[in-house]
Amino acid sequence: MGFQKFVENIVDLLQERMGDAYEIKVLRVTKNNDVEQTGIAITRQEDSIFPTIYLEGLYQEFLKGELLGVLVERIINCHEEQSMALDLDMDFFRDYSRVKDRIYYKLVSFEKNKKFLKDAPHLRWHDLAIVFYYMLEDDVVEGGSITVKRQHMLMWKQNAESLYRTARRNTRQGMPELLVSMRELIAEMTGVAVREDDAMPMYVLTNAEKRFGASVMLYSEKIGRLAEQFGCDLLILPSSIHEVLLIPDDHAREYAVYRQMVEEVNRTQVDPEEVLSYGLYRYCRKKSEIEEIIS
Numbered sequence: 171m172g173f174q175k176f177v178e179n180i181v182d183l184l185q186e187r188m189g190d191a192y193e194i195k196v197l198r199v200t201k202n203n204d205v206e207q208t209g210i211a212i213t214r215q216e217d218s219i220f221p222t223i224y225l226e227g228l229y230q231e232f233l234k235g236e237l238l239g240v241l242v243e244r245i246i247n248c249h250e251e252q253s254m255a256l257d258l259d260m261d262f263f264r265d266y267s268r269v270k271d272r273i274y275y276k277l278v279s280f281e282k283n284k285k286f287l288k289d290a291p292h293l294r295w296h297d298l299a300i301v302f303y304y305m306l307e308d309d310v311v312e313g314g315s316i317t318v319k320r321q322h323m324l325m326w327k328q329n330a331e332s333l334y335r336t337a338r339r340n341t342r343q344g345m346p347e348l349l350v351s352m353r354e355l356i357a358e359m360t361g362v363a364v365r366e367d368d369a370m371p372m373y374v375l376t377n378a379e380k381r382f383g384a385s386v387m388l389y390s391e392k393i394g395r396l397a398e399q400f401g402c403d404l405l406i407l408p409s410s411i412h413e414v415l416l417i418p419d420d421h422a423r424e425y426a427v428y429r430q431m432v433e434e435v436n437r438t439q440v441d442p443e444e445v446l447s448y449g450l451y452r453y454c455r456k457k458s459e460i461e462e463i464i465s
Contacts, residue, residue: 176229177210180238183239184245188212192212194210194212197210200285200286204286207224207226209222210245212246221249221252221253223249263316266327269304272304273304273318273340274315274337274340274341275333276303276384276411277382279446279447283299287301295388298446300388301318302317302333302337303318341385345382345383346378347375348375350373351372352373352415371417373396373415374415375387376412382411384411393453394455403452403453405463406453407450408432409435410440414446425465429450451463
């Protein structure tokens with residue numbers, strides 16, 4: 171069964187289970203990097219906010235042998251759990267004084283998100299864009315967020331620069347930076363120690379939540395301290411929207427080697443919606459700032 175037929179069958183079974191009081195909506199949702207996914211929503215006429223359950227992963231389970239009926243029950247259970255969590259008065263969202271302490275920022279590709287950025291306040295940073303989101307309380311939806319759109323900015327009587335100042339403070343405080351060596355990370359994940367002589371000096375920079383951690387580049391103080399430790403500039407490889415890799419710029423390899431490394435990781439290891447950039451950056455020790463390596 172093809173994906174489109176799978177979606178149609180899911181809709182029919184959900185409508186049968188939920189009855190006429192509910193409408194089953196199929197949504198095409200544009201995610202980061204203009205990646206489109208198919209979602210499904212179970213709504214009533216009075217619903218102003220409702221959860222969206224994405225179907226691509228469920229389709230893969232169906233192809234592996236899972237029954238349609240089991241998947242439908244899972245969608246209904248997920249809808250009920252998330253609807254209870256979202257059963258809140260959204261009027262508070264109109265009041266900037268009530269939302270400003272939970273506005274954060276993240277980094278996304280500028281080129282791959284041009285359509286999205288037309289309706290989202292943002293600031294350009296090298297080949298990336300700084301965009302903003304409201305982080306929902308964990309007791310509402312754990313890890314849930316609302317993207318700040320142009321309509322929200324105008325409603326709050328703000329602009330991109332004022333949102334940036336607010337988000338910078340919140341992100342620094344709420345998402346403290348985390349710097350760990352790749353050697354330590356491998357040992358933690360595998361339980362196998364890696365000798366320092368056997369590994370290229372490489373560090374992972376992210377935040378304590380390991381979520382949208384590439385934005386740490388905008389406020390990291392540990393980058394400068396690491397550069398002083400090695401006594402040289404640092405190359406910054408964009409691993410994903412969640413983290414970047416730091417390597418001493420000892421000029422032992424051509425930059426083309428690192429660009430190829432970034433391209434290979436993006437192509438084989440990173441989900442399309444989590445790719446940050448195919449570019450290469452450098453922390454300039456002399457200037458104490460991050461610059462994009464163009465050539």
